[in-house]
Amino acid sequence: MSVGLTLRDQRAELNVFRQRLMVAGLLALAALGVLVVRFVWLQVIQSEHFHTLAEANRISVVPVVPNRGLILDRNGEVLAANYSAYTLEITPSKVENVERAIEELSKVIEVAPRDRRRFKRLQEESKNFESLPIRTRLTEEEVAKFAVNRYRFPGFEIKARLFRSYPHGDIASHAVGYIGRINEADVGRIEEQGATTNYKGTNHIGKLGIEGAYEKELHGTTGSERVEIDAGGRAIRALSRAEPQSGNNLMVTLDIKLQRAAEEAFQEYRGALVALDPKTGDVLALVSKPGFDPNLFVDGIDPANWDALNSSADKPLNNRALRGQYPPGSTIKPFLALAALATGKRTPEQTIFDPGHWMLPGVSRPFRDWKPGGHGTVNLHKSIVVSCDTYYYGLANDLGVDAIHRFMTQFGFGSRTGVDIDGELAGLQPSTDWKWQRFKQRWYAGDTISVGIGQGYWLATPLQLAASVATLANGGTSVRPRLVRAVQDARTQEVREIPVAQGEAVAVKPEHLELVKAAMIDVTRPGGTATRAAQGAPYLIAGKTGTAQVVAMKSGEKYDEKRVRERHRDHALFIAYAPADDPKIALAVLVENGGHGGSTAAPIARAVLDFHLLGKRTAPRLPAGDPEAEGD
Secondary structure: OHHHHHHHHHHHHHHHHHHHHHHHHHHHHHHHHHHHHHHHHHHHHOHHHHHHHHHHHHEEEEEEOOOOOOEEOOOOOEEEEEEEEEEEEEOHHHOOOHHHHHHHHOOOOOOOHHHHHHHHHHHHHOOOOOOEEEEEEEOHHHHHHHHHOHHHOOOEEEEEEEEEEOOOOOOOHHHHOOEEEOOHHHHHHHHHOOOOHHHOOOOEEEOOHHHHHOHHHHHOEOEEEEEEEOOOOOEEEEEEEEOOEOOOEEEEOOOHHHHHHHHHHOOOOOEEEEEEOOOOOEEEEEEEEOOOOOHHHHOOOOHHHHHHHHHOOOOOOOOHHHHOOEOOHHHHHHHHHHHHHHHOOOOOOOOEEEOOEEOOOOOOOOEEOOOOOOOEEEOHHHHHHOOOHHHHHHHHHHHOHHHHHHHHHOOOOOOOOOOOOOOOOOOEOOOHHHHHHHHOOOOOHHHHHHHOOOOOOOEEOHHHHHHHHHHHHOOOEOOOOEOEEEEEOOOOOOEEEOOOOOOOEOOOOHHHHHHHHHHHHHHOOOOOOOHHHHOOOOOOOEEEEEEEOOOOOOOOOOOOHHHOOHHHOOEEEEEEEEOOOOOOEEEEEEEOOOOOHHHHHHHHHHHHHHHHHHOOOOOOOOOOOOOOOOOO
16 A cells, blocks of 8 residues: 555656656747847847947047148238147046046156146046046157156057147237137037037137137048057057048238237337228238237146236236227217218318317306317318317217217217127217117217217227228228138138128218318328327328327316326327328227327327338337327
8 A cells, every 4th residue: 555655656756857847948948049039139130230339349430630720911921820749648537546647647757737737627627538638748858758658657648739829929919819728618609500520639729819710711620530449448550541621721911010010119008009901901900909928828828827817907818909999089070070061060161269168058167178278260170180179069069969970870980890800899879869778868968069079978999990090091981891811722722812891982072071181181290289290201191189088087177197097097099091192001099098199199100100101110209299289
């Protein structure tokens, strides 16, 4: 009985074992099937995809940065160039401890605190896998020292890179501009333009002036190189290369020799000068004093230099020629004289008597002329020659501010000239509507009187003044200032001229214009306010002096330059064109806190005119003249 039970139990156990073995076998077959299917999926169906991924791991596409285009002046002188230098760079993702590695590196080659600060800033702004410079412009000796110790610094690499150079330093710095490292704002603009791919590997971009405005022309097209790399990310060999296309060269309108002469003529004064070819609008010189050295920005400006530039009371980073907004003073009197003739408010023969002041009906306070005792009997011609304030107080009152506004806007006052670099301000041409919108106040008659001598709310830039006097020189046809006249293709060397913008004729009669131009010539002759500055010139100069008040005097208080703080003194202005019978240059000069236009601004203009027309370098006599001859 017990034997039968035992046999039956063994048979049952055997059946269970076989069943389990079968299930295990089926599971093994299923697993094998899954592996086979997965193998087929990976090796057959997805083979191309994974081959691409493998190639991506084996092959790296490296951007090749193009050479930046050159900037040349009108005579072929290089204003912005490139040079090659060695840079030591770090890829932070390949370095275990960046700080410790830099500390070790400093024992081999010098790493200054400035280099460390710049690297830290770049590291914060950049992605971890990007190569960042820790030292730039290494000497041959430093390159050799690092090469010997290369094995100690994984993730460090010597690269040859191009650097921007400005051989003339701070001369024409505001016109040429500079390049600087790409920041977040630049990245945003690049993305908006759809140019992200073209800036791969590029660390710098044009920031101001011509460099900034013509970035697309100067940058070029980025190339690429397919490089085979090993498991450690080191390059083994180059497989193929798409060459970059260099940026185009720019031929600009500036004459760097004239520019240098103009800047030197300012001596220690602050101010601005714009010189134009009145026929084309070409900017021959664009001065903003003081300037800055654009070479400081190429590698990322250090904090000490940045603080010095940014905190200076002289504001060297401010482009006074485009962004300086000043009362134009008496330089607007020729234009107001044209308005008087055009509207019939004055005739050439009509005279007034100037006792040295003018009274606004209903107002007890007199509006004083710059000359105590006045100029006696004054007609339109004499009013420009001697710069009679009294004449223009009455004229402005008769014209009214809105008529002045309408007439002056056609000469470009109150609007941008359209110059081909960024940052220009529009100045201010006041009107009754403007004052109401700005201050919610009505316009008063006294406001108009101040406008009549280029004071009050009226503001203009030196560029506007130069463009307006060029319009006079042209016989009433406006010009659009420009700094770039041609682009040279980097591949074909073909030069593409940029057409001159066609100007518009202003609504003035030729005979009226000739009357005003004749008076401007007499401004520079004996008896005029710019007599001394024009003395001995072998060519005719047509000009107009101006003095712009900076700080209002208290009622009854007389202005005394010697008792006023230097930065509260009047600005000196002068507009001119020459030769008056065949104009080749028109210019505007503003000297901050320079006093009288005839004694400070006009001599600077004379030095520029002499250099441009005669090739003669002269030092202006600053200041000079007696108050009566050169008082405005």
